[in-house]
Amino acid sequence: DAGITQSPRHxxxxxxxxxxxxxxxxxxxxxxxxxxxxxxxxxxLIHYSYGVKDTDKGEVSDGYSVSRSKTEDFLLTLESATxxxxxxxxxxISGDVGRTGDQYFGPGTRLLVL
Amino acid sequence: xxxxxxxxxxxxxxEGDSTxxxxxxxxxxxxxxxxxxxxxAKSPEALFVMTLNGDEKKKGRISATLNTKEGYSYLYIKGSxxxxxxxxxxxxxxxxxKLVFGTGTRLLVSx
Numbered sequence: 001d002a003g004i005t006q007s008p009r010h011x012x013x014x015x016x017x018x019x020x021x022x023x024x025x026x027x028x029x030x031x032x033x034x035x036x037x038x039x040x041x042x043x044x045l046i047h048y049s050y051g052v053k054d055t056d057k058g059e060v061s062d063g064y065s066v067s068r069s070k071t072e073d074f075l076l077t078l079e080s081a082t083x084x085x086x087x088x089x090x091x092x093i094s095g096d097v098g099r100t101g102d103q104y105f106g107p108g109t110r111l112l113v114l
Numbered sequence: 115x116x117x118x119x120x121x122x123x124x125x126x127x128x129e130g131d132s133t134x135x136x137x138x139x140x141x142x143x144x145x146x147x148x149x150x151x152x153x154x155a156k157s158p159e160a161l162f163v164m165t166l167n168g169d170e171k172k173k174g175r176i177s178a179t180l181n182t183k184e185g186y187s188y189l190y191i192k193g194s195x196x197x198x199x200x201x202x203x204x205x206x207x208x209x210x211x212k213l214v215f216g217t218g219t220r221l222l223v224s225x
């Protein structure tokens with residue numbers, strides 16, 4: 001298994017509170033991603049990073065921010081959580097593996113916003 | 115936005131049945147197609163990656179084919195077992211280190 005951990009694994013929070021999710025990798029891969037998984041939508045990209053301090057938006061980035069100060073860590077922040085952000089969040093990593101774009105996923109974080 | 119479609123959305127079969135599902139995409143202008151298997155409470159696990167028209171991949175009872183000219187990939191499971199119950203995701207790699215995922219097919223195999 002790729003060395004990817006996510007913390008916390010489960011979180012319950014209230015609307016309006018800030019929440020930060022952490023993704024940590026031990027593979028020294030350049031690319032890191034945050035997805036959310038919702039019924040009927042598959043995996044949707046929130047933000048991704050292509051290096052330290054280099055990040056860009058995905059298709060569902062509103063309400064989320066990210067930071068990457070070290071190669072191994074990619075943080076996802078919900079500045080003011082809303083109920084629509086209740087979801088399962090997956091982190092993924094990818095190295096420079098040619099033209100197939102292989103990604104490896106972490107175990108996920110289940111977030112419930114009340 | 116590239117639209118990757120999967121059908122059916124869900125499937126319920128009996129142990130021993132063979133089954134297949136489809137991933138459809140609009141064009142052949144991509145580099146690779148991935149199949150992932152995702153069990154609830156676990157990480158999505160890579161099954162196959164295919165790049166060429168006519169590619170066929172096999173892992174045990176699971177196999178996949180790719181038709182880039184008509185824009186689809188099939189995933190087959192022969193003799194389904196309860197442990198095959200999972201959501202099967204396909205994803206298209208069109209470059210720029212990003213994958214575009216389909217909505218998944220949820221498979222339930224009853225003993």
